[in-house]
Amino acid sequence: xxxxxxxxxxxxxxxxxxxxxxxxxxxxxxxxxxxxxxxxxxxxxxxxxxxxxxxxxxxxxxxxxxxxxxxxxxxxxxxxxxxxxxxxxxxxxxxxxxxxxxxxxxxxxxxxxxxxxxxxxxxxxxxxxxxxxxxxxxxxxxxxxxxxxxxxxxxxxxxxxxxxxxxxxxxxxxxxxxxxxxxxxxxxxxxxxxxxxxxxxxxxxxxxxxxxxxxxxxxxxxxxxxxxxxxxxxxxxxxxxxxxxxxxx
Numbered sequence: 001x002x003x004x005x006x007x008x009x010x011x012x013x014x015x016x017x018x019x020x021x022x023x024x025x026x027x028x029x030x031x032x033x034x035x036x037x038x039x040x041x042x043x044x045x046x047x048x049x050x051x052x053x054x055x056x057x058x059x060x061x062x063x064x065x066x067x068x069x070x071x072x073x074x075x076x077x078x079x080x081x082x083x084x085x086x087x088x089x090x091x092x093x094x095x096x097x098x099x100x101x102x103x104x105x106x107x108x109x110x111x112x113x114x115x116x117x118x119x120x121x122x123x124x125x126x127x128x129x130x131x132x133x134x135x136x137x138x139x140x141x142x143x144x145x146x147x148x149x150x151x152x153x154x155x156x157x158x159x160x161x162x163x164x165x166x167x168x169x170x171x172x173x174x175x176x177x178x179x180x181x182x183x184x185x186x187x188x189x190x191x192x193x194x195x196x197x198x199x200x201x202x203x204x205x206x207x208x209x210x211x212x213x214x215x216x217x218x219x220x221x222x223x224x225x226x227x228x229x230x231x232x233x234x235x236x237x238x239x240x241x242x243x244x245x246x247x248x249x
Contacts, residue, residue, distance in 0.1 A: 007045050008038040011073040023146045024072075031069035042074070050078045088196045093204055096197070099188035105180040107167045112197035114160045116219055119194040121148050123177055125170045131161040135220060141174055150220040202232050 057063040067080040100109035120138035138148040185192035216224040
């Protein structure tokens with residue numbers, strides 16, 4: 001390493017020796033740029049210095065992402081905030097279905113609701129064979145197509161598989177789909193966004209009797225605790241319903 005190497009120099013050297021996705025590489029560099037670290041001499045990038053830069057980011061979730069990126073790009077063990085669980089007051093599945101059934105965003109919303117796709121993954125058509133949809137791509141904000149955060153097969157209902165296979169108008173910008181889903185949900189008197197649809201997918205799987213391993217695979221998570229802790233919403237009424245059946249003979 002050169003004596004006057006900057007944080008950007010160090011990041012490029014470290015990342016050049018690792019097999020990482022292009023989207024991850026760009027996210028690392030984006031963090032350095034947004035936090036004004038590109039031209040900072042690496043020898044000055046102490047844990048305290050970097051932590052102070054991170055503390056200028058007010059949103060805890062965004063601050064966590066930047067901390068993870070700094071660790072990956074620079075190899076400095078900066079403090080990393082714990083992941084924040086988003087809680088949603090999910091409507092009944094029938095209400096959500098009807099909110100999008102007759103809109104231009106039907107298939108994008110249903111891809112999240114019945115296949116658990118993330119927003120970018122719903123903006124490009126995934127390969128499908130029978131009732132198995134194989135998630136292997138996403139459309140980024142710059143409109144390019146890249147590998148998704150996680151890949152893998154997702155089993156979907158027969159009716160959805162048939163409709164998905166026949167539909168060919170998925171190629172939309174993430175922002176357009178996001179706004180369309182928000183507008184459609186407001187017209188239905190609901191508060192829904194793309195991420196809450198994925199939460200609903202996980203929650204409905206559990207309601208349908210999915211085991212933790214089935215849930216993990218359908219959500220395409222490596223660790224089942226992520227699926228259970230962050231993507232399944234439990235109401236007091238759910239607990240009461242279970243206990244009402246618990247003592248039945």
